[in-house]
Amino acid sequence: MDVLIQLVLNGILLGSMYAIISVGLTLIFGIVRVVNFAHGEFLMVGMYAAYLLAAKFGLHPYASAIPVVLLLFALGALVQRFLIQPLLSADEHIQIFATVGLSTALVNLALLLFGADLYSVPPSAAQGSVQVAGFTLVKGQIVMFVCALALVAGLHLFMQSTALGRAIRATAQNRNAALLMGVKVDKIYVIAFGMGAACVGLASALVMPLYPVTPTIGTYFVLTAFVVVVLGGMRSMYGAFFGAMIIGLVDSLSGYYIAPDLKEVVYFALFLLILIFKPTGLFGLGRGTE
Numbered sequence: 001m002d003v004l005i006q007l008v009l010n011g012i013l014l015g016s017m018y019a020i021i022s023v024g025l026t027l028i029f030g031i032v033r034v035v036n037f038a039h040g041e042f043l044m045v046g047m048y049a050a051y052l053l054a055a056k057f058g059l060h061p062y063a064s065a066i067p068v069v070l071l072l073f074a075l076g077a078l079v080q081r082f083l084i085q086p087l088l089s090a091d092e093h094i095q096i097f098a099t100v101g102l103s104t105a106l107v108n109l110a111l112l113l114f115g116a117d118l119y120s121v122p123p124s125a126a127q128g129s130v131q132v133a134g135f136t137l138v139k140g141q142i143v144m145f146v147c148a149l150a151l152v153a154g155l156h157l158f159m160q161s162t163a164l165g166r167a168i169r170a171t172a173q174n175r176n177a178a179l180l181m182g183v184k185v186d187k188i189y190v191i192a193f194g195m196g197a198a199c200v201g202l203a204s205a206l207v208m209p210l211y212p213v214t215p216t217i218g219t220y221f222v223l224t225a226f227v228v229v230v231l232g233g234m235r236s237m238y239g240a241f242f243g244a245m246i247i248g249l250v251d252s253l254s255g256y257y258i259a260p261d262l263k264e265v266v267y268f269a270l271f272l273l274i275l276i277f278k279p280t281g282l283f284g285l286g287r288g289t290e
Contacts, residue, residue, distance in 0.1 A: 015248020024199030040218025046204025076197025
């Protein structure tokens with residue numbers, strides 16, 4: 001029983017990392033209606049930024065969270081304004097090709113600047129562990145769990161309680177109606193894409209103490225994020241959060257009880273089953289985002 005509880009705790013803490021990444025992906029799709037295949041590369045850019053701030057200025061990755069979040073917000077806003085916005089009236093596959101092309105360009109730019117070597121920040125307390133009621137928890141994962149809860153709660157309050165949040169919800173629900181009500185939809189799209197990228201910027205700062213960065217690190221995380229988003233529902237922030245918890249549990253339990261090399265097979269099989277039997281996801285919404 002102790003082993004099972006430890007695995008469940010590990011899964012929940014692991015899921016919190018996927019949650020922060022997936023919430024950003026959900027924001028972009030739920031509001032802008034674009035599947036951002038460069039989302040993993042945004043994570044990679046954020047991790048390199050956190051590494052450079054640590055290497056050049058001695059900043060702990062957690063301390064670099066604010067500049068990294070601002071950098072990723074700016075990157076996301078620029079991508080939306082100059083790459084996605086001109087293609088919004090084009091066929092969906094054109095938008096997909098644009099984000100895939102951006103993904104490839106960012107990976108190759110990182111290879112050009114940093115090579116294929118692994119880069120990591122100096123060891124810190126985030127890599128250590130604590131004992132809670134006899135169970136071992138990684139400090140960095142505890143921080144991610146707390147941040148994931150704060151992020152979802154903060155976004156909920158922002159969407160419900162601010163004029164900008166209500167404008168974003170209106171745009172997500174019905175673009176044309178929002179236009180008739182005076183909402184500047186193109187501006188909302190830029191802000192929403194920037195917010196989605198900022199979420200992955202936060203994830204970058206939190207992940208950096210635990211994982212080394214390479215130009216291709218985003219691929220693994222974004223594939224899992226897509227599974228999480230489909231599982232939870234493509235337009236639900238809460239679905240992304242709880243979907244991430246489910247995937248974290250599946251990852252932890254299948255890695256122990258089946259085989260570490262097969263855990264990805266298990267949750268990608270779950271991904272296919274969800275697509276077949278409930279394409280809207282477990283917490284999916286018909287329209288809009290919550």
